Amino acid sequence: MSENVGITAPTCAIGYAFKAIEGKWKLPVMYVLSEHGTARYNEIKRELGITNMMLTNTLRDLEEFGLVNRVQYNEVPPRVEYSLTDNGYAIIPALKEFEKWGQLLLDAKPEAEEGENEND
Amino acid sequence: MSENVGITAPTCAIGYAFKAIEGKWKLPVMYVLSEHGTARYNEIKRELGITNMMLTNTLRDLEEFGLVNRVQYNEVPPRVEYSLTDNGYAIIPALKEFEKWGQLLLDAKPEAEEGENEND
């Protein structure tokens, strides 16, 4: 495999974007950060129901891609705040489109396969 | 876990969108279909360098979500054509935003960590 053409080419914009958000948690974490502006480790964790390992790895990956800032305050108890970089922020329009799409999907699902409770 | 609030709530638009595209191949397959309009099984397979199992499973999942149409022609040799449904098509704006974002990321990466060859 590894045919480096089309989507899989390292210089392909959409392919690079896909790589940047690969994995289950990249987009959710970025979404939370986009909403909070700044969020602490356990804040993100609580909000997403993600495990330590996954959150740590996801944040590391996002840092390496230059999408997330990590600021550590040497206090007791320790405080670490995460936020989006400029490049990270730039994903928000895409996220908004995704949200609109998700809403469309929900609206187009009148059968409500799993929405047997409307006490919402 | 399974705190059904916020992003993880089944009625959350962005959460539902995340679920719909979960997995490594959903977006790439939808992207290929958005470009081709209609594509045959082996066409998608070649373009993405994806295995039979992964492609089959991905297409099934997308069908179940109502995002992809499968049209089978009873010819010899058999021909099966895949295309996006209306709901599937509706993801294109998001995809375009993603592409723009990917381009931004590529442009903002002058160091070219892996682009040691410019004979492209």
Add this chain to the structure above:
DNA sequence: CAGTATCCAAACGGATACTG
């Protein structure tokens, strides 16, 4: 509080063989 370490399960991926 913000992580690491460890172990285990599920998803992913490749090769090969087989089917309609």
Add this chain to the structure above:
DNA sequence: CAGTATCCGTTTGGATACTG
């Protein structure tokens, strides 16, 4: 051609316990 089935190794994800 368009899959399905199986085996198997690797990667990713999750639960729990533990550390600075």
